[in-house]
Amino acid sequence: MKDYKLNFELVPDSCWYSNLRSVLTSAQWGALSRHVRALAGGRCMICGQPSSRLEAHEQWEYDEKNAVQKLVRVVAVCPACHAVIHIGRTSLKGDLRAAEDHFMQVNGASYAEYRAALGKANEDHRRRNQVPEWKLDISALSQYLG
Numbered sequence: 001m002k003d004y005k006l007n008f009e010l011v012p013d014s015c016w017y018s019n020l021r022s023v024l025t026s027a028q029w030g031a032l033s034r035h036v037r038a039l040a041g042g043r044c045m046i047c048g049q050p051s052s053r054l055e056a057h058e059q060w061e062y063d064e065k066n067a068v069q070k071l072v073r074v075v076a077v078c079p080a081c082h083a084v085i086h087i088g089r090t091s092l093k094g095d096l097r098a099a100e101d102h103f104m105q106v107n108g109a110s111y112a113e114y115r116a117a118l119g120k121a122n123e124d125h126r127r128r129n130q131v132p133e134w135k136l137d138i139s140a141l142s143q144y145l146g
């Protein structure tokens with residue numbers, strides 16, 4: 001499996017915190033979001049396209065053995081990349097076709113590769129859903145909040 005620049009990030013259903021907005025105060029989230037968008041300098045940190053609508057996105061790592069959901073970093077992404085990352089949500093209410101095209105374009109991938117990557121993401125998701133309770137590690141936040 002290739003290591004794609006833009007990939008799906010499916011948060012396990014059993015995670016208490018699927019996003020930082022539920023952990024932080026709105027003032028902290030606002031400061032974090034502004035900080036990350038300023039770092040991005042008007043360009044999506046994944047695909048590199050200029051965007052005036054960058055959105056802060058949390059990237060998590062899952063240590064299944066120890067049941068730890070760990071924050072890796074927060075990035076500023078364009079709406080098109082965000083739609084790919086949250087492909088489940090996008091397929092329910094968004095334009096799946098546009099997300100498929102964006103995945104293939106950013107990664108230089110074929111449709112078959114897109115399907116394979118999605119299959120892998122769904123498989124990871126199902127397996128991680130078996131973990132009854134994840135512990136949260138958000139120590140990476142200190143680099144943003146000071």
Ligand SMILES: [Zn+2]
Nearest residue numbers: 044047078081
């Ligand atoms: Zn992007």
